Amino acid sequence: MSDHAHPDLTKNQALVFGSLSEAGGPLTAYAILDLLRGSGFRAPLQVYRALDKLVEYGMVHRLESLNAFVACSHKGCSGHGTAAFAICEECGDVSEFTPQEAIRLLKAWTEEQGFRLARTTIELRGTCKACQAVN
Template sequence: MTLSLQGVHEHAAHDDSPPDEKLSLPLNARLVLEALVEADEPCKAYNLLERLRDKGVSAPMTVYRALDRLTELGHIRRIESLNAYIALPAELHDQPVAFRICRRCHRTEIIPLDRSTLRRLDKSGILDGEAYIEVYHDCCLC
């Protein structure tokens, strides 16, 4: 079965969350989100911890709590196969997405899933529970 993945968005290095939505985040969550946006690539929790040490974040649990909160709010997603996180543009916070990941450099594209794809996945039972779609390829830069 081939999936129709339309509307490919290359992940951009900007956060277009509404300003008051970002301000309502706890400080550590805001710092983690900013670090993910600046990185513009999937980051592991310990990489984020290293990036944030100079801003006063020194405990792994602080980063993990912020990641959990940001995931819960839809600001970020976990890329299961990389055990890493990526920031999402605001328009995709509540949308089902797939990830297209370069197997060499891990450059990641965020792909919103269209309604027909979601209907087919739902009919096949794939959407029962949590489903993650991660597609690996060799990008043109590698």
């Protein structure tokens, strides 16, 4: 699963992943549904089913604070199970990054607590460099 070309994608999963990849930024399930109506999508459940699998494969991340989904920009994301995003509240730009030191600290804490971690999504909200330059 280290490659984004996951061999077992269904047609719906491939279409949903394609729409997210082309968007280059976060989309809600309803925005995806609107984009894919011409491809036979009729119900939000079809989109959510595809998204659930894509998240499981590590190909897509859910941005909790935006209630939206974004295509993973790192190959092999399913390996580290942690995604971090900087979200600009001015222009809406989303940058994915991997904060190795923060991940190490979080894993150490979960191990100390005996907490079984399923996945971690870190979201930083603020203003990007480009928007700061304009203001």
